[in-house]
Amino acid sequence: MDHYIAPDFAAVALIVIDMQRDFLDGQPAGVAGTVAIVPRIVRLLQAFREAERPIIHVVRIYLADGSNVDLCRRAAVERGASWVLADSLGCEIVPELLPDRFSRLETARLLAGQIQYLWPHEVVIYKPRWGAFYRTPLEDYLHRAHVSTLIICGCNFPNCPRATLYEASERDFRLVLVEDAVSGLYEQGKQELRSIGVSIMKSAEIVAELRRLKAEAGKAPLEGPEVAGDKPGGG
Numbered sequence: 001m002d003h004y005i006a007p008d009f010a011a012v013a014l015i016v017i018d019m020q021r022d023f024l025d026g027q028p029a030g031v032a033g034t035v036a037i038v039p040r041i042v043r044l045l046q047a048f049r050e051a052e053r054p055i056i057h058v059v060r061i062y063l064a065d066g067s068n069v070d071l072c073r074r075a076a077v078e079r080g081a082s083w084v085l086a087d088s089l090g091c092e093i094v095p096e097l098l099p100d101r102f103s104r105l106e107t108a109r110l111l112a113g114q115i116q117y118l119w120p121h122e123v124v125i126y127k128p129r130w131g132a133f134y135r136t137p138l139e140d141y142l143h144r145a146h147v148s149t150l151i152i153c154g155c156n157f158p159n160c161p162r163a164t165l166y167e168a169s170e171r172d173f174r175l176v177l178v179e180d181a182v183s184g185l186y187e188q189g190k191q192e193l194r195s196i197g198v199s200i201m202k203s204a205e206i207v208a209e210l211r212r213l214k215a216e217a218g219k220a221p222l223e224g225p226e227v228a229g230d231k232p233g234g235g
Contacts, residue, residue: 009206014055018160019057020084021093023156028082029090037183047211056122056132059091062084062085070129125141130163133164155184158189169197169198177190179200
C-alpha cells in the first residue's frame with residue numbers, strides 16, 4: 001500500500017458517528033441496518049479502550065424550534081418531528097456503546113461547541129451538520145492527541161460518515177472505513193472512497209491489529225544499563 005495513506009495503528013482514533021437511539025431501526029428517524037452494527041461497534045470500542053487510544057462519539061442534537069437543523073429537515077422539525085431533540089431519550093447515545101450506561105449527553109455544553117469527557121481518552125462532540133469537522137473542536141482535539149489515522153464507523157453512510165471521510169481527507173488524515181460497522185453502505189460508495197485513499201476494513205481486522213500492537217508493546221525489552229550478574233559469567 002502507498003505509504004502516504006497506509007493506516008498507522010500506533011496513532012489511531014475511533015470516530016463513532018450518530019449512534020443515537022432515534023437512528024436505530026424502527027425509531028422516529030430510524031436507519032435500516034443500524035441495530036445490526038451495534039455488536040461490532042461494541043467490540044471496536046472495547047479494543048480501543050484496552051489500547052488506550054482516543055474514541056470520539058459524534059452526535060446530532062436538534063432544537064425543537066428547528067433553529068439549528070439542516071435546511072432539508074428544518075420544516076419537518078418545526079412541524080413537530082421528534083428527531084434527536086435536545087434532552088430527549090431518543091437523542092442519547094445507544095447505552096451499549098457507553099463506558100458507563102448511565103451517562104447522559106451534556107446538551108448545553110455540547111451545543112456550545114465544547115467537548116464532553118466520558119472516560120479517559122473517550123469524548124463526545126456535537127456536530128451541527130453532516131460532517132464531523134464542520135464548526136466542531138474535532139480537528140484540534142485530534143491534533144492534540146497526535147492522531148494521524150481515523151477509523152470511521154456508525155450511521156448512516158450516505159450522509160454523515162461519508163461527509164466526515166471527505167472532510168478528513170481534506171485535512172490529510174489517513175482513513176479507514178469499517179465496512180461491517182456502518183449502516184447504509186453500498187458498493188459504489190466503497191469504490192469512490194478507495195479512489196480518494198480510504199482503506200476499507202472489517203471490524204475483526206482492526207481489533208486484531210490493535211491487539212497485536214498491544215502484545216508487541218508488552219514484549220518490548222526494558223531499556224537501561226545492564227546490571228552486574230545479568231550477563232553470563234557475571235557476579
